[in-house]
Amino acid sequence: MSSHRPRPRIATAHAVAALVLVLAGWLTIAGTAAAQTAEVIHWWTSKGESAAVNELAAAYRKAGGTWVDTAIAGGDNARNLALTRMAGGKPPTVTQFNASLQFHEIIEEGLLNTIDAVAVPQGWDRLLPEPLRNFVKVGGHYWAVPVNIHNTNWFWYSKAVLAKAGVTAEPANMDEFFVALDKVKASGAIALSLGGQGWQELMLFNAVLHAAGGQDLYRRFYTSADGAVALTPEFKKVLADFKRLKNYVDRGSPNRDWNVASALIIADKAGFQVMGDFVKAEFEAARKVAGRDYGCFAGFGPKAPFVIDGDVFVFPKSPDPQVVRAQQLFAKVIMSKEAQVAFNRKKGSVPVRADVDMGEVDLCTALGLAGLRDPSRHVPSVEQMVAPEKNAAIGDAITEFWNTRQTVDRAARALAASLRM
Amino acid sequence: MPNAQPLPVAVRPAAPRARPPRRVNVWLHVALLPLALTALLAYLASTVWTVALSFTGSRMFPSSRFVGLAQYERLFASERWSIAIDNLLFFAVFSILLCTLVGFLLAVFIDQKIRAESLFRSIFLYPFALSMVVTGLVWQWVLNPEMGLQAAVRDWGWQSFTLDWIVSEDKVMYCVVLAGVWNGSGFMMALLLAGLRGVDEEVWKAARLDGIPVWRTYFSIVLPMLSGTVATALTLQLIGSIKVYDVVVAMTRGGPGLASEVPARFIMENIGSRSNLGQAAAASTVLLVTAVALLVPYHYLRKHQAAKSGHGA
Numbered sequence: 082m083s084s085h086r087p088r089p090r091i092a093t094a095h096a097v098a099a100l101v102l103v104l105a106g107w108l109t110i111a112g113t114a115a116a117q118t119a120e121v122i123h124w125w126t127s128k129g130e131s132a133a134v135n136e137l138a139a140a141y142r143k144a145g146g147t148w149v150d151t152a153i154a155g156g157d158n159a160r161n162l163a164l165t166r167m168a169g170g171k172p173p174t175v176t177q178f179n180a181s182l183q184f185h186e187i188i189e190e191g192l193l194n195t196i197d198a199v200a201v202p203q204g205w206d207r208l209l210p211e212p213l214r215n216f217v218k219v220g221g222h223y224w225a226v227p228v229n230i231h232n233t234n235w236f237w238y239s240k241a242v243l244a245k246a247g248v249t250a251e252p253a254n255m256d257e258f259f260v261a262l263d264k265v266k267a268s269g270a271i272a273l274s275l276g277g278q279g280w281q282e283l284m285l286f287n288a289v290l291h292a293a294g295g296q297d298l299y300r301r302f303y304t305s306a307d308g309a310v311a312l313t314p315e316f317k318k319v320l321a322d323f324k325r326l327k328n329y330v331d332r333g334s335p336n337r338d339w340n341v342a343s344a345l346i347i348a349d350k351a352g353f354q355v356m357g358d359f360v361k362a363e364f365e366a367a368r369k370v371a372g373r374d375y376g377c378f379a380g381f382g383p384k385a386p387f388v389i390d391g392d393v394f395v396f397p398k399s400p401d402p403q404v405v406r407a408q409q410l411f412a413k414v415i416m417s418k419e420a421q422v423a424f425n426r427k428k429g430s431v432p433v434r435a436d437v438d439m440g441e442v443d444l445c446t447a448l449g450l451a452g453l454r455d456p457s458r459h460v461p462s463v464e465q466m467v468a469p470e471k472n473a474a475i476g477d478a479i480t481e482f483w484n485t486r487q488t489v490d491r492a493a494r495a496l497a498a499s500l501r502m
Numbered sequence: 503m504p505n506a507q508p509l510p511v512a513v514r515p516a517a518p519r520a521r522p523p524r525r526v527n528v529w530l531h532v533a534l535l536p537l538a539l540t541a542l543l544a545y546l547a548s549t550v551w552t553v554a555l556s557f558t559g560s561r562m563f564p565s566s567r568f569v570g571l572a573q574y575e576r577l578f579a580s581e582r583w584s585i586a587i588d589n590l591l592f593f594a595v596f597s598i599l600l601c602t603l604v605g606f607l608l609a610v611f612i613d614q615k616i617r618a619e620s621l622f623r624s625i626f627l628y629p630f631a632l633s634m635v636v637t638g639l640v641w642q643w644v645l646n647p648e649m650g651l652q653a654a655v656r657d658w659g660w661q662s663f664t665l666d667w668i669v670s671e672d673k674v675m676y677c678v679v680l681a682g683v684w685n686g687s688g689f690m691m692a693l694l695l696a697g698l699r700g701v702d703e704e705v706w707k708a709a710r711l712d713g714i715p716v717w718r719t720y721f722s723i724v725l726p727m728l729s730g731t732v733a734t735a736l737t738l739q740l741i742g743s744i745k746v747y748d749v750v751v752a753m754t755r756g757g758p759g760l761a762s763e764v765p766a767r768f769i770m771e772n773i774g775s776r777s778n779l780g781q782a783a784a785a786s787t788v789l790l791v792t793a794v795a796l797l798v799p800y801h802y803l804r805k806h807q808a809a810k811s812g813h814g815a
Contacts, residue, residue: 157775168563183777186562277669277758333648335669335758470561473776477582477760484671484759495581 117407120149121394123177124159125428127340129362133427137228140420146410149174163397167192172397174404175411178225181464184216184395188224194396194405195222199412208416208434210453212389212461225393226412228421229430230453233357233462234288234388235445237364238376241349242270248352253382255293255322262329265352272329274351276337279480281356286479287388287463288355288380289323296386296460303466308497320482320489327483335484346375357390361429361445372444379452387452390462391433474499549790556783564779573784583785586763592675593764594743597682601739602732604683605690610720612691613698623695627688634685638752641681642668671761674754678762681749686742690735697731698724730807737800744793765789 119141125134131152138148151173153159160183163176167187178184187193200223206214209227217225238251243261246268252258266272275285290299294315301310310316331351334342343363345351354360361371369375380386394415396408414420421432422439431449432439439450452458463472478499482492556574559567577583608626612619629637644650645668655663667673701724709719725732747766750756756763765785772782 161774164562183562186777190563278755279757279759331648332666332669333646336642336755468561470776470778470781473771473778480757480759481581484757484761 117145117403117410118147118149119174119407119411120151121175121177121411122151122153122159122163122173123394124153124156125177126152126154127362128366129427129429130359133362133424136423136427137415137420140417140423141411141414144410144414146407146414167397172399174399174407175394175396178393178395179464182466182468183464184225184393185219187395188219192398193224194398194408195224196226196396196408196412197223199223199226199409199416203413203416205416208436210389210433210435210459211456212459212465213391213433216391216461216465217393225395226415227391227393227433228415229392229425229428230433230449231357231359231390231392231430231462232379232388232449232452233284233390234291234380234386235356235358235360236288236378236380237343237346237354237356237360238352239346239349240374240376242268242346242352243376246270246352251376251378255289255381258292258381259325262326262352266329270349271331271345271351272353273326274342274345274354275326275330275334276339276342277330277335277484278337278339279476281339281342282480282483283476284357285326285355286323286483289326290319291386291388291460292381293322294319296458299386299460300466302500303463305500308500311493311497311500317489317493320492324482324489358429358431358445358449362427365429370443371446377445377448379448384458386460387455387458388462389459390464391430471499471502474502552783553787553790555779556787558780558783560779560783562777562779569780573780574788577781577784577788582760582763583765583768585760586765586768589675589678589762589764590744590746593679593682593746594740596679597686597743598736598739600679600683601686601690602735604687605735606694608687608691609694609698612695623692626691629685629687630689630692632685634681634748635752637681637685638749641677641684642753645677668754669758671758674758674762678746678750678753681753682743682746685749686739690739693731693735693738694728697728701727730804733800733803737797740796741793744789744796 121138123134125131134150134152138150141148151162153162156179159177160179163173163178164187166172172192200218205218205223209217210230213227213230217223217227242265246261246264248261248264252261262272275281287299290302294302298310298315298319302316305311339356339360340363342351342354343356343360344367346354347364347367347369361377364371364375371377378385394411396412399405399408416434418434418437421434421437425432426439426442429446431446431453435454439446442450467475475496478492478495481487481495487495555564557568557570558565559569559572612622612626616622632640645665647653647664647666647669650665652663652665655665668677705723705727706719709723714723745766746764747770750762750764750767754762756767766789769782769785769789772778772785
């Protein structure tokens with residue numbers, strides 16, 4: 082028995098030592114909080130994305146702050162962590178969020194600080210494009226700082242595959258798109274590279290809704306409360322066009338990640354991909370040049386609807402003036418012209434303010450900037466118009482329609498039911 | 503509580519003789535206190551809370567807005583949930599049957615006093631040492647038509663070979679079952695082998711004397727003697743099936759479409775990206791009730807058996 086005795090003591094000593102170390106570490110962090118420390122939760126973890134977020138961190142440090150990085154892979158995971166910590170009383174200083182109605186819910190719950198102290202003197206009313214401003218400004222107050230503008234409605238294509246298939250011009254409407262797809266399919270390549278996951282199928286559907294149905298139908302569909310719009314012939318035509326695209330997708334599509342689908346374009350194995358502008362970071366990482374190796378267009382024709390979606394950062398509520406100062410410094414840095422240019426160049430997205438000079442940009446970024454400058458093209462993203470659960474129900478109906486032999490009429494009825502939720 | 507009594511008896515011989523047994527009991531209870539508190543607070547309390555939440559209109563955050571049975575009505579009207587329940591039933595029935603069958607056959611095989619028994623035992627048990635996530639990922643790669651087995655066989659020259667179950671909505675659940683059986687049957691083998699080893703040699707001698715064929719001895723004599731082990735094995739698998747989640751996430755993420763959705767994934771999605779806590783709580787409650795309904799008969803069976811064997815001794 083006696084030979085066993087010393088062991089627990091050693092273990093205890095170790096445990097105490099570990100505890101002391103942990104406490105010491107915690108005190109150190111708490112101590113440096115005086116120097117405007119911002120713990121930032123975000124979900125930019127891919128190669129191109131983390132290069133972009135490093136630009137933000139560098140700008141924040143240059144402005145005299147300390148950036149503590151909490152990067153979580155996956156938007157859902159990161160948001161869940163931030164929400165759990167906010168609900169549990171240990172919020173991060175700043176956390177990334179999506180421009181979605183979830184955001185309105187956390188405002189209602191009183192979990193956020195406003196950022197009016199920065200927004201009003203800087204004149205965000207002037208600086209931000211209208212759809213984005215309507216989103217971050219709720220009840221007369223600014224609750225978030227937008228960092229970039231995304232458009233999820235981009236068509237990407239491999240120049241080599243299209244040239245080989247004999248497609249010489251970018252399709253300007255849905256019919257021309259089908260003709261181009263037919264040619265690519267006949268040439269032996271995958272015509273449409275799609276990742277068969279619910280959100281990507283929904284993104285493709287939305288692109289068809291913009292392209293074939295137009296801005297007006299898109300807005301009417303997502304703001305409909307009675308679902309009647311889903312049963313109209315023009316909407317059913319959109320559904321039929323969407324389902325027709327299935328003929329051009331390969332068998333390996335189900336559960337494919339979006340960047341794997343992009344890799345097929347990069348490797349010149351597939352013709353088209355419909356996906357957000359974050360695909361561009363993949364092309365850049367593969368050292369492909371816009372206009373030479375790959376092409377892009379944001380919807381059909383120069384007046385195509387341009388979705389204003391974006392990443393924002395929100396400021397969890399804190400009474401601590403140090404934290405508030407760190408949050409305000411963060412907002413100032415993010416909105417600065419230098420940080421906007423540095424970040425968005427790496428990210429492949431577009432700055433939130435129209436008055437910055439991006440310098441020399443490639444073809445696709447130039448198209449994005451042109452879209453941003455034309456308010457008549459702007460449409461809000463789906464997340465800004467419908468609550469998460471309604472959006473999820475619509476997504477369920479779309480993925481069911483895409484993957485089964487469901488008829489257009491049944492899918493239309495299912496969507497109408499989702500809209501009535 | 504017949505289970506509570508043997509505990510002090512088992513502890514007493516290990517404790518130093520100088521100490522009176524009563525003090526040991528006190529410390530035993532003190533030592534168990536954290537566990538008891540954890541069980542009470544973490545499990546029971548959160549179960550009660552979850553059930554309570556299922557009657558509220560909670561969205562992203564818990565709220566106390568009472569909505570009656572609305573969450574349940576929506577749950578049972580949901581196409582996604584009914585697919586998930588169907589898939590759960592399919593997975594439970596087939597994976598339990600196949601796991602038990604394969605596990606039993608492997609156990610019988612090893613029970614033949616073969617050479618290098620421990621080697622085979624390790625090989626058969628090895629898949630169980632892998633997590634379901636790894637299992638799911640490996641099978642996803644093997645079954646993926648573009649880079650897995652189908653692509654390999656086609657590269658070898660058999661151009662018309664097709665194995666695309668994982669991407670076809672009506673066969674994808676077979677793939678999930680396959681991965682589950684591959685992972686679980688080794689464990690079933692270990693459990694049943696332990697049972698087989700507990701069968702008295704005399705039974706075998708008697709059967710041999712009477713000229714009963716070996717297979718008949720297994721099915722008519724040995725298997726009934728193992729009923730307790732088999733019941734335990736079935737219960738363990740049942741619990742495992744109800745909470746099946748990781749293998750589906752790793753293999754298919756519920757796709758193609760909704761074809762391999764399972765209740766646990768439905769719940770996690772509603773808590774997370776769908777920010778619909780009330781719906782998730784309702785679904786969890788339905789699962790809990792199902793599990794209890796399945797386990798209660800088993801509990802009574804065990805009690806019944808315990809009472810019977812108590813009489814015998």
